[in-house]
Structures are given as C-alpha cells and as structure tokens.
Amino acid sequence: MDSQPYRDADDVTMDDSITLKGIKQGLLVTIKPDGKWSDLTGRLMTLIDSQGDFFQGAQVTLALGPRDLRGHELSGIQTQLARRGVMLLAVLSDSERTISSTRKLGLQTALDTLIVEEAEPIVPEAPKPPPIDSEEHGTHGVLIKRTLRNGRTVHSDGHAVIIGDVNAGAVVVAHGDVIVWGRLRGTVHAGANGDEAAVVCALYLAPTQLRIAGYITISPEDRRRKPRPEKAMIRNGRIEAVAWE
Amino acid sequence: MSARIVTITSGKGGVGKTTATANLAVSLASLGKKVICIDADIGLRNLDVVMGLENRIVYDLVDVIEGRCNLRQAMVKDRRIPDLYLLPAAQTRDKTAVSPDDMITLTDGLRPDYEYILIDSPAGIEWGFRNALAPADEVVVVTNPEVAAVRDADRIIGLIEADERRLPASLIINRVKPDMVRQGDMLSVDDVIDILSVRLLGVIPEDEYILIASNKGVPITLDHQNSPASTAFRNIARRLTGEQVPLINLDSRGGILRRLARIFGASKAAP
Incomplete structure (x- = not known):
C-alpha cells in the first residue's frame, strides 16, 4: 500500500480507492468498484477542493470498472464536478447499467475514438466551431x-x-x-x-x-x-x- | 345496513380519545343511529369506565377473537339510550393477542347490524394503533392545542397518508381555552390547522364537567346536554353523518367591549 499522497506529477493518489492519471484527453479518474459511492465521490470532491485552481477547466474521464450506477448517481457527480469547473467527458465501465446511465446523460462511454485522434499526426487544423448543443443538461x-x-x-x-x-x-x-x-x-x-x-x-x-x-x-x-x-x-x-x- | 367504521386516534396519550369516542357514540345514537364502539386498547381499557358500563362486562374482544364466546355475548348494551353498544377490550391480555386481520374479521361480523362502528385506538403508533386502523373507513385524529400533541397528530396523519388505502382523516381539537388563546398563551385553532393542514371536524372547548362526567361514568352528552362541550360533540356527530354544521365561535364570550374593539381595529388592546 502506497502511503504517499503523491507519486508523481501525473499520478495523484489519495489511497488506492481513487487514482488520478493525466491522459491526452485531460484526467483519468479511476474509482475502485468497492466502497460506498457517496463516500468515494465525497473524497474525490475533497481532493479536488484541496488542489485550489489546479482542476479548473479540466476534462475528466471516470473509469469505474464493474460498479453499477444509476442515472442520478452519475448526474450527481457530474453536477458536483461542474460546480468545481470540471467537465465530465466520459465514463468507462464494464457494467451494463452504468453504460446505459452514461448514455442517457449524453456522455461518452469509451475513449477509443479519442485515442484514434490521439494517434493521428498532428496537423494544424482549422479551428472548428464546436457543435451547438441546445440541450440544457439539468441535474438530478x-x-x-x-x-x-x-x-x-x-x-x-x-x-x-x-x-x-x-x-x-x-x-x-x-x-x-x-x-x-x-x-x-x-x-x-x-x-x-x-x-x-x-x-x-x-x-x-x-x-x-x-x-x-x-x-x-x-x-x-x-x-x-x-x-x-x-x-x-x-x-x-x-x-x-x-x-x- | 353496512356500518361506517371510524377509528379515533391521536398518537399522544391523554388528549381525549376515549372521551371523544364515548361522546360521539352517545351523540350518534341520540341522532337515531345504531352505534357500537370498540375499545381497541387491549390491556389498558377504559372506554367502559368512561361510559359507565364497566360492571356489566362479561366477555371481551379477545374472548370473541379466541372463540370463547360469540360477538353478541360480548356486546354490552347501554340501557340509557337505544341502539348504543360497547365491545370492551380485554384487561388481562396485551395488544399482541389481537392482529389487524382479527380486527377486520371482527368488524366484518358487525357491519351488517350497525350504522357506525367507532374504534377507540390506544395511544402510540405501534401494534395497537395498527389494529385500530386496520378495519377503518375513516380516521378522526384528536389533538390538544399544545405543541407536543400537535407533533404527534402530525406523525399520525403522516402514517395515515402513507397508508395505501388513502383513508380520509379529519381533526378534533380538544380542550381549547379561548381566554388563553386570546392572550397568546395557547395555540389557536388556526395555528393548529396551519401546521396539520387537515379537515377540521370540530373544536371542543375546555369544560371541567367532562372530567366529572368521566369519573361518574356518564358521558357529558348524556348528562349535561347544554354545556358547550356537549354541543360541540353533538355538532361533530352531525358532521360525521355528512350534515353541514357551522363551527361554534368560541370567542363570542369576549363581550361587547371586545367586539367594539374589533370594530375599531384594536383587537390586541382588548381586555
């Protein structure tokens, strides 16, 4: 068990239940599939709050393993992240239920499309205007x-x-x-x-x-x-x- | 005939459930209805005492349920008024001797012969309350204008609302002292209704004769028919039958000075 709170700049750990890793698309937060969801999200928020502005504007991908989450549980963490200026980009999961909840929130369920992008040679691209999303994403x-x-x-x-x-x-x-x-x-x-x-x-x-x-x-x-x-x-x-x- | 079953309950003890049951039973019987009241407070019975029928009990509710006698043998007829009966509680047993299903079976046996079955519920929200509630068609909650009693009434109404049968509930506010309300020392009827937001069935003014009547075993509606409390009980009985009866203005005894003061908009300065 690693007792140190920081391993290196890109790999921040509270204990082994929540792991943060820098990836191309922002941050990958891995939350272990055991333990109470509300406790774990509470700990994640505490961690984010303790880092000042470090997370401002960050894009986060959650990796949740086989944990079953309902829509409101996901929208709950989405709201809490949004309050801290953090955008939830995608949720990676092995659970049917969590995947379906993720889809309902209009979030990505995989990063592979992005990884492909990552692999492409970097061509100076004309800045594309982001697609207009007229849907107001409420909270649960x-x-x-x-x-x-x-x-x-x-x-x-x-x-x-x-x-x-x-x-x-x-x-x-x-x-x-x-x-x-x-x-x-x-x-x-x-x-x-x-x-x-x-x-x-x-x-x-x-x-x-x-x-x-x-x-x-x-x-x-x-x-x-x-x-x-x-x-x-x-x-x-x-x-x-x-x-x- | 198919009886309407009215359960009288309160949550808190000592607010006047038993007094209300006895007097509503007498008042309904006086209106010519055929009434039986059931004491569901197994082990702590006292409806029989308040009604003055204690010395005529031979069998009780538990005897009926356990098959030691039939319903008719356990019923005590009130001789002072036609068509008023009591089914007493057992004194030597506890609440677990009866189940909610027993209560339903029991009242199903009574329904064809009566117009009203009044069930006097024990205090609390446990087993005895559930027994009393099980056969009910409607619930009358008795409370006093004091914070603790209103809290418990609120809890009881919440439990009734959470029951899938959606039983109609209404409220009797007992022991109101208009003088104290006027001084701001007692919750007013409006204050209570404001908190409980439930249909008001009636308000009973504080009346020391009620205590005397209970001790004598003669309900006030039998013995002291012109007292304000008697009138209030009779009006509640009429409302139970569906009649529209306006509430008595308890404040009318404020006298000419107070009324004048009210006209001149200085009610707070009134004596």
Missing part, C-alpha cells in the same frame, strides 16, 4: 409533491425539491440543494456529502436544524418579522440566510 433530484409530516424522511443523491411544507420532525437529506416551496420547519441537510456550495431555499425558513455540508445552525428564537422566502448558504465560514429572490 427528487421531487416530493406533498407535505412532509413529522417522522417522514427524504434522502436524495441529487437535489430535493418539496412542494408542500416540511413539518417539524421531518428530515430532508440531499447531496445537492434543498428547495421547499412551502414552510420549512423540520430538519434539513443540504450538501450532505460535503458540498459546501449547496443551498437551502424555502418560502418560510424556520427549520428545527439546518445543515449544509459540515456546517450546522438553528433558527433564531424570535421570528416576529413577516415570513419571506429565504435562501441559506455558507458564507464567511458560517450559514447565512438571505432573501430568496
């Missing part, structure tokens, strides 16, 4: 169209949108953002696997407890002022709520 989430009562829970690998109230005693946990089109009185955790850019929005923000990534806060005791839509986010090292406009 769950939508709940009812009031979440005491004792009900929602867990999402992407975002969570609740059209209705979140009553005291209800719990919403999402890796992405949490949007409540109603009154939020329960407990909510956005960016639950460490995404500090996640936000929590509600028409009336009065949660029992609000967490974003590793931050935690409670509602102010006295809320005399008129309810207004608010957005909570991490700012200046703590959770702050501002008008949601």
